[in-house]
Amino acid sequence: MNHKVFDYPERQKALSLESSFIVQAPAGSGKTELLIQRYLRLLAMVESPEEIIAITFTRKASAEMRSRIIKALHQARTGVQPEDDATRLTHEMAISVLARDKDLDWQLENNPGRLRIQTIDSLCAWLTRQMPLLSGLGAQPELLENATEIYHQAAANTLADLESGEHWSEAVARLLSHLDNDLPRVKAMIATLLQRRDQWLRHIGREIDRQELETAFQHAVASTLENIAARFPQVYQNEMLQYLRYAASNLYADKPESAIARFRDITQFPGSTATDLPVWRAIASLCLTGANQWRKRVDKTIGFPKPEADLAETETRKQMKDGFQSLLSRLSGDESLTEGLVEIHLLPPMHFAEDEWQIVKALCELLLMADSHLRVLFAERNQIDFNGIMLAAIDALGQDDNPTDLALRLDYRIKHLLIDEFQDVSNNQYKLIEKLTAGWYPGDGHTLFLVGDPMQSIYRFREAEVGLFINTWKQKRLGQIPLDPLKIEVNFRSQAGIVNWVNRAFDVIFPDLADSYRGSVSYEPAQAFLPETGHTAVQAHAVLDEIDEAKRITALIKNSRQQDPDRCLAILVRNRSHLLEITTHLRANNLAYKAVEIESLGHRPEIQDLLALTRALDHPADRIAWFAVLRAPWCGITLDDLLLLGEKTQLTIWEAINAADRMKGLSADGRNRLAVIGPKLQHALEQRCRRTLRRSVESLWMNLGGPATLEDDSALENVEVFFDLLEDFDVGGRLSESNQFMEQVDNLFALPAHVDDRLQIMTIHKAKGLEFDVVILPELHRGSRSNESQLLLWAESPHVQHQDLLLAPIKPAGSDDSPFYDYLNELEKQKQDHELGRLLYVAATRARQELHLFAAIPLDSDTGEYKRPGKNSLLKHLWPVLEEEYKALAIATSQNSQIQMNQDQQAISSGMHRFTSDWRLPDAPADISVPVSFDYSAMPEVMPEYKWAGETIMHIGSVVHRFLQIIAEDGIERWTQDYIKSESTRFETSLRQLGVIQQDIDWATDQVIRALASTIEDETGRWILDMRHEQAACELPLTGIIDNRVVNVILDRTFIDSEDQRWIIDYKTSRHEGPDIQEFLDQEEERYASQLKKYAVLMQAMENRPVKLGLYFPLLGQWREINIHSEA
Amino acid sequence: MNKESGQLLDQGYCLLTPTTRLSRALQHQYALEQAEQGRLAWQTPDILPWQGWLQRCWKEFVFTRQLDRVLLSTPQQLYLWSDIINRSSYARRLLNRSQTARLAMQAWQLCHEWLIPVFPERVYVHDDAHAFRLWSEEYRKICEQRDWVDQAGLATLLSTQSEFIPGPEKLALVGFDQLTPQQRQLLQRLADQGCEIREVSLEQSNIEPRAFAFRDNRTELYTAASWARTRLEENPGQRIGIVVNNLASLAHEIKNVFEDVLHPGAILDNASMQSYCFSVSLGRPLSAFPMIVQALQLLSLGRRSLELEEFSRLLRSPFIKASMQEGQCRAKFDAAIRKSCEAYVSRQQLQTLIERGKLSPDIVPAIFMETYLACGRLFANTDSRQSPSRWVQFFTQILELFAWPGERTLNSDEYQTLLEWQATLDNLARLDLVTKDMTYQDALGQLRSLLASERFQPETREASIQILGTNGAAGMQFDHLWIMNLHDNAWPSQEEPNAFIPIALQRDAGLPAASPGNLLVHASMLLKRLISSSPEVVLSYPEMEKDQVYQPSALIRQYLSGTSPDIPVFKSYANHLLGSKSIETFPDDQTRAIPEGVRVSGGTALFKDQAACPFRAFARHRLAAEGLKSPDIGLDALERGSIAHAVVEQFWGETGSLENLLQLTATQLEQVVDAVVKRTVKRYQQQLPFTFTDRFTDIECNRLKLLLVELAELEKKRQAFTVSECELKHTFVINDIEINTRIDRIDQLKDGRLVVIDYKTGSIVPNASAWLGERPDEPQLPLYAINSEGDVAAVAFVKLRRGEVKFSGLSDGEDVLPGIKSINASKLARESVKDWPDLLIQWQTMLDSLASDFRHGIARVDPKDKTTCTWCDLHSFCRIYEKQKDLITDGEKE
């Protein structure tokens, strides 16, 4: 690093290998360079590079870090000393690594895999592979990217336990009654939770104690009340009490059930224990209306009756009423008090209602069951999900008090851990790090290095828990390892204009205090390294609507291009759906862009057509799909003709197409078109499942001319993406899980075009870690859908000594009363709201030179004022900073473009696209022609019937063959009947070795004996086995070429007889019982004649001698000569 | 075949190769040479892979020594390992035991190959190795007791007995990159016995290879295929090698790309059984072949009820009896079952449905049903335990019953698959040796794992282009060679050592995977050897794949030129087609009118659809375009609605009027509710036996009771009424369209006017705006209102959901229904409607116009608003997305 930079000492310190650190490094502060430098410095001193493990958030980040290190080594080798200070340090470090590499013969450059830079997921997978038993996985199962289907299955199995009569059936029943017996919904909810089981499993794995749980909530309530109590001005406390007593006594008379009425005699201003909550509630409801506004009217409903003239206490009434009114007006200015009072209503009571508690118990029991069902499914299918691997890895690392000694299994000891993006770790990842570092002690040569920026923690939906960073920072330790907290603050990325604006804005946007319980962090200002440039750094834009916005953004981009064509621009959005209008305009203006996972494919016509084709092939009765196939451009049947085809609803469309010939009224053109596609469909249907699913669909699609319906080559790439997905759903050549397939099609994205990197479009999440000259943020006013309710909510609250667990079950159907659930839900909302502010920070800090903030500021037609931004919008966070500016801009905008507003919705086009009737499928380019090679495929001349007869017969044959060979080679003389019998154990052994099952052994041995015995008895048999023949051979292997097919055969017996004739004899150990033996032999002869003739052909190709053929039946002692010239 | 090999063969040497692949290639080359010399037959040369040779030696050995020892087959070994692991104390903790057995067996094999003793006492081992040690001891003990020989130890055993090995005294090794210590040991012993052992040296070429970077694997493959095509076009007789690092991960893609480039027309043939000029040396597990997938499904049918999806797959299978003949019928049968069934299908229930006529006889596939029922009977005895070979017989019976693999003529690949299937059954039957009787589930499980573990590839013609993995290419020689996918993440490979063997032992023994250093040495040696095996060599790597960015392997960096290759890229068939595009566009959004005087009939859905989107009405009501249902567990929203409707109908049928309701005491009310719910639920229970299990029924009854009581409480707050009808069918005619519909309920007030009620059970209940405008969402009550003979005082929705029961709607005058305002006071209606009579007139006009549009065949794709399409399933038929796109692009042009 440059020593001129302001935080040089911190950066230096971060490279010290003496201690462990947690480093807060804001956007643009050169965090990666710092990591690399530390990594290099470590490399220069370790025994083997595997001792250092660096963990990054994404695979892409790992690859980048690795390649930067290798590049540094490479540059060090080539020896060019870099000019600037920043990289010089890296360079020097790399040189010392090279020296180490040479000394220890690491060959890092050739073997970059030795740099253990990886994601936490791949670290876990690696760990579990090292410890098959400890991890409980055994051999590594297949890792599923998406296990939704299994979660659903496991959930369904769990619910099926309703009737299983196990003790948890009761739990299922309870939950179902709780949720209105809506099985599909409950199933889906369990499935969702299973996906996130890493979150709750460790909580409910042990028995939940009611009291402990309630105490945890009470702690949480207490800590909130403490906050509120501190905010209530002490001077007004007595006054408040007085009014409370007054109101209470009035209400006690009128409405004794009122929650306020209890406090007629209260003397003590409430404190901050959970038992004080009812008093606080009463106070809050005296002060605020149901809509959480300070009361303007003080009246009878809250215990302040009207002072009527004729009553005695009129005076008191008036006094009290006015007095309270004045108190309210004094208090109402206090924002933080207001916030506090509002929060009171959300605080849960002291205890669970009995029902609620039963549901908690039932849920926990049921979820544990769901988890075991899931494990069973994983085991059956030999698959697992990422969470499964992570949990297994944590398991494998051992108990806290008894950590697994990894060094025993590896060839080295893990000594240094570097963790990037530490603000986005989840509870389990944290646990894993704790376990990996268990047994490390300060000063024993191990180091831990955590880097991150809590202000950029935006992965809550992936269980990131920013509170972990905050707590680690505060406690200055992780597990047993003390950490030095370090802050670096120089921003090398953005010009001063941006850095300063961000400093100002986010100081307002972020809360003042970091609070790990609510997931909030406070702002840490950055120091600009780069000077201000001429550009206006940050600019707000108020737009009318999406179209207006798209137009302005297009103009902005064009403008920027004119000024400087090389600048790199990015449009960043929260949600892809925000982009439709913009991308359309960009395309229309020929502005090329690169969009990563932005453009949904599911809605493209070409994908819809393919989907229809896939479904139609999959199911002949899917009428919609079949109609769609007929309506697609490759066919283009008119509505009139469709009407005829679809008329007879008892026919499938395919049947109707086949009956089209006889259909009256069909147009000539329609008839022709059907005649063209008919045979193509027929072929596809007939040959189903002979190819992979993907190829089947592709085949039909090509036949129909699919590619000729596409707009351009980019559509061809999209199609490829679809086909790839189809491959994932191929089971036995057919579509499996079709519903899930459809869902996934909706989640497909077009591949980024490879054209132009100067304009990129992506989500803010994807942009993390990247930077651009100009950043455009559209649609800041848009909100997002709110969360769906979840079976179980949980949170952890840091308590003095330990973590408190908070758990709440879903509300019962048809009820609104679930204070515990509401409380945790609100907590979750707060966390998300804080994260939204951070998302804005991430987006804003991507910019090097310019930042553009687009939002629509609508007018409220009732009040005539500009509306406040929606609750879930990014704009809401910007509002305190830019409210005035936006309002001013909005006025200007609306004046400028009054006229434009009248953009009526256009009618949807009525046109149908289809091939012209003269279009024909062009011939395919020619195949490559090569000389036809020999064929090795086996294909019988006559297809045998499918039959499994067992192998014993075959094995008897082999043993007989083998011993006939021996007899022929030994000489037949030794082989007498007695000798054969005496050898029976040998036959038995041979049979057994071939795998004849025990129960068949005796019988089979007997067969062998019979075969050999009858052969040596038989005259022909003796002649065949005679040793004295010329060129006699047994089991002679021959190869030859017949009809360009390579045939390999083995001749059982061959020799030349005294008349110089070549005999080829095949043994057949067929059995036959019954009288008509000749008939049987005739059949056998017919069956084997062609085979033997083949032998003859081969033999004749080798020698020039007359060939004679024979079949010998040892078991029967029978012989057949086969006429070589006979027709068969 | 190089000269040396030929000569050695002539001298009576037996050639040993490391792979079957190489043996085959050598045999082929030998055949070519023979053919070139004009021979048509010859004595088969003795060339075989190492493993095959070992087996041969073993056979001879036991035969001559007359030993009664059995050599275990791999499945038998695996069974033993699984069995040992299952019986061990570790079993309970393991997620996947059979895969663990495989891993352990592999470790056992490695220990033998590298002569690592398992594990001497002095070696300190970690937990996993310790477990392996225990298992191995057990395994060894069993083998000793039964006198079994296992494959891993075969070579070692032979080397101790080598003087008894008969056969050729001359061995020549071809293409071995590295011999394992076990192999070396055996060969050494043979040499000591006087056996002549030679190593055949391969031809070496010294041409500098070229290396290139490609965008991604696909581009890399596509270019390689184009390159191969060009080379073959230049000279058709050449041998081309494509060596793919990590072949398995790319196998599918490779096949597709090479087919598209070398045989572009082949895609048109869906059976695709021509012979290719390339071959990919990578089998697939047998269990992935369509035919086998089907066989397994048949074997697992069992007696149980089937999941609907499973049953549906069976119905539509091409691999069973009469699949073509009954194909269309079976599809219709399936569609019908999906409508009337639950998530499960049982034989009994099917029969009942057929008998009761719920499934119409003309869609019942007779042959299928007969087979399916018969199969149920066959499965009746699957409780017993039998030997594996008996199970094999049972399996065969089932398959025969279904006439598996169907009626299509098998092609060569399928025939070979069938043979392999039989071989697998043989393997299963052979487990008799190592096991006792097993259950049906176990036998099936064994079969499954056998099928999953065996990689199989049908034999084909010997191809000009050989696509191989890095190891499969051992000893092969080419005229042109392309080695791809050499990125730094995979080359040198990141193979990990077997976790059961302590790493120190592996390192000492020198296993390649034991250290990164070894892997690097191994990789560079392999690459060097590959490069020298051909006079032209191209190396390549992908720059990225998915979100991964790759660097070139350091081992190829020196050859990278940075230029792009001068390889003409083949223009694909798809691209040709794209160029041939010829599209016409013409308007087609109206079809034949329904002739005057012809009545059509339908439900209110017809109007609803016509209002939402005319095309939808056309598709659904004139074409019967219906999607397939796929039932989930439990009751779906529709069923939940219908059962709630039924309960309420019964309730009012019984109660009759508000007066009666008010007279009921709490207990009486409860009794009525109870009876009503019980009666209704019973009906459903018969229809949906899988769903209405005992407990479920209880819960459902409870739910309905609560709902009913809540409704009763609400109704009590109304002014007096009598129920004049519940769920009665009405038929209205508008514009000659006959509408048959049920009105949920009609009440009569004291003044004689009517209140028309529609129950809604969804979470979002429409408000009065659903009746307003030209395209109302809910035209049912307006339909009734304008046709009613009596005066209608109010139209209302009742939300039937627990905790949320309430009325919403419009009324003529105040206080007709609790919570409903008079039309004049309603904010919604005020803007568009003057008063009640005006409303009725508007409704009349609206319904007339919808009816007339429908009659006139208006089939415009015109969804009412943005959300209309969300729950519609016709997107691909109406082509809405294409039309939206047209709209935007047209708009831009203006």
Ligand code: SF4
């Ligand atoms: S998807 Fe939309 S446009 Fe198509 S038919 Fe359905 S409602 Fe109409």
